[in-house]
Amino acid sequence: MSQATAVAEPPVVDIRFEQELADAIVGAWAEDTQKAYMIAPDKILAVLRHLRDVEGYDFLSNLTCVDYKGYGGKLRNDVSERLEVVYRLYSTRIGGGPISLHVRVPQDETVPSATAVFPGANLQEREVYDLFGVKFDGHPNLRRILLWDGFNGHPMRKDWQEAYYEEDVKPFRSRHPKGEYAFHEDKLPWAKNTTYPTGWDPDSWQQPVAYVPVSQAPHHENEPHLDTESIVVNLGPHHPSTHGVFRMLTRVEGETILALEPEMGYLHRNHEKIGERNTWLMNMPFTDRLDYLNSMSNNWSYALAVEKLAGIEVPERAEYLRVIMAEFGRIVNHAWSIGFILNDLGALQTPALYAIEEREMILDLFEAVSGARLMCNYMRFGGVVRDLPAGWHEQATYLANDRLPRALDELDRLLTENEILKARGRGVGYLSVEDLISLSVSGPMIRAGGLAYDIRKAEPYGIYDRFDFDIPTLPNSDIYDRYYIRLLEARESVRILQQALRDIPEGEILGGKGGYTLRAPEGEVYSRLEAPKGELGFYLVSDGKTTPWRYHVRSPSYINLNALGPMSVGYKIADAIVILGAIDIVLGEVDR
């Protein structure tokens, strides 16, 4: 690899670890781009605990599952178990690459739940249960999460087919041959994207009983309090304050929240299942639609993963272009997020309009370079797709050196010392940074709690090691700090932009072989970057064919929601709205 694509090597894991846990390690995941240990299912909790307490791997970043039924590669011929649960752990203290653990799911499809060691496994294990049917023993609340109770089957299994299934791999040959085209719904009598099990009678169908959260607040029998009855209040999925189709199921006593459960899946559009039918390159525009506020970071994260898997080099100029686009995207995201935190606080629309004004200026740049305002689809494996048009560099330099610093100062002057923002924000939604990390929260949230953990510094990707920038941190871990950290980070992005726009060289913009079809070598890869909302990772498994065998998105919005319940309990219901706003979720990324 050239210096341009150098990513931090995985850490040399302490030999002590391999010796002490020799009986737990049953092998490795074949030849791997990243070293992965195969752990016996009954030992996984002990291994996780050891890694957290002794080795300092305190951050369970990614937990997912792979179905190897019908796997076409050469590396897994002798394995009988079809399902494999995958863990990726990082250390927020020493930085660097991950340690990867794999567990082959035994016949009864039950694995011990990692929530006992890492509470942040909660939502990810529920997702694996929902989509793969793997049961996690000891999970506090193992229900379906993206689909509804009563859904037929576990859709991410390889033998589960959609109603509109045509072939395993796109492009479907059945589409448009010689002017003949047929919509798949024409073949189904109900003309809809649905399928029903044989023998199912809709008349006798009973909806499963709705879930009701129980109180999670510490019991206050001994304190003086009004003896009132707690009630369940449902917010969403159609509610103006939930930032999309998100639902919060709350149990409140008076106005105080006793329990809050996030309910999602209202925008679950099957990104991963569709991604397994697509070719590698076809997935690029789909990544735009994950976090639709900053498609550039999503593009980059996916390109980074595939480049790592296939060993594609990126030319110098393309690296600079990627940094420029991603940092502009971060400013767009943070401006938007600041505007809408204030919106949730009751400052209806005015701060958001200020923020959107600057955002439109940056979207003009995106539109000029990629042809689209939101869904830029700008990056390719080995570079970017188009060079800058005439006048772009001047306009971007004007924004980075002149306009954006002024706009951020203006926001700062208008908002930061605002009395209401302080009164509503200070001390609300507090959770200690240790708790946040154990809940797998990443991004601005932990930096607002005082931990300077940023992947651009901890495990640099691209060319971030060349720029001079700081990681701002704030000590209080409350709403106010979560607002202010975004402003500070946007300032750092401006600094990076100024340097990148000054230093960008001339030259090639697309490396590698190019071409439409990529055949990635067999293997698995996890690659991540610091997206504006936190750690955005892509976990890919290739069997050497033209499509990914497994395509998983570790989305920061989704996993940061682990902290929503714990952060909201004890506060008022009006605070929960802002606490959600300060997590900064985008539903496309939450539900995928």
Next chain:
Amino acid sequence: MASLPPNFQQLKQEQLKPFLHDQIIVPDELQANVLITTVDKIYNWSRRSSMWPLLFGLACCAIEMIATAASRYDLARFGMEVMRPSPRQSDLMIVSGTVTKKMAPAIVRIYNQMAEPRYVLSMGACATGGGPFKEGYNVVSGIDKYIPVDVYVPGCPPMPEALIYGLLKMHEKVDRQSVTSVPWYRKDSSAFVPVPRLGPDIFDPRQVELIKDTTLKATTGASATAANGPAADAEGRARGPKTLSDKAKARMEEAKKRWRAKKGVPA
């Protein structure tokens, strides 16, 4: 009245001239105060000039919808800036984004809660036909499978300009309506749309008989119809018939004809 210009009557009459009808005689003393038009015109003008959209975002398109209402594109120019979170207060539902099966019952319920006259604008490829996510197991291939749609706006996502164009088309549609024929003043036509239910998959109460026809007949061994073949595949899942409907066949013939004409291939 002292401050009026001397030629006020004349100016006013010039302004009113396009609205005046030849056969209607307005008394002189009323000519400056009365504007005569048709009931339809005033009814439609007032409705389309304050068409309040429902504050209702589904996915990516919602971001462009917000941008349309925000600083640069300024939806207030069309009297539409008041986005109402309550369906009771809104006239227009902008279905902005992918409709999933889990969300579809909520959308239909919201639609039912809107007071008439109500309009639906389907924004973007997903709401119109499923878009890039059409094959997804949780994706509804177009909101018009469940509720009637008035205007479709293509794009993924549509630019704010495209959305505004769609909204102006909606205004045109409103302008063409007549109070004598609009459905919401008739006795028989204001029925609720049945809310779809979530079973093993989403199902429309209107299609229960159709579904039973396929799923239950497959168990008794008798296939739905001879032409359709077995109703369940090897895995035991009801797949529906393999053949196309007559409508689909006719459309395919049309497409073949067009393709032949384009490529110059004789039939």
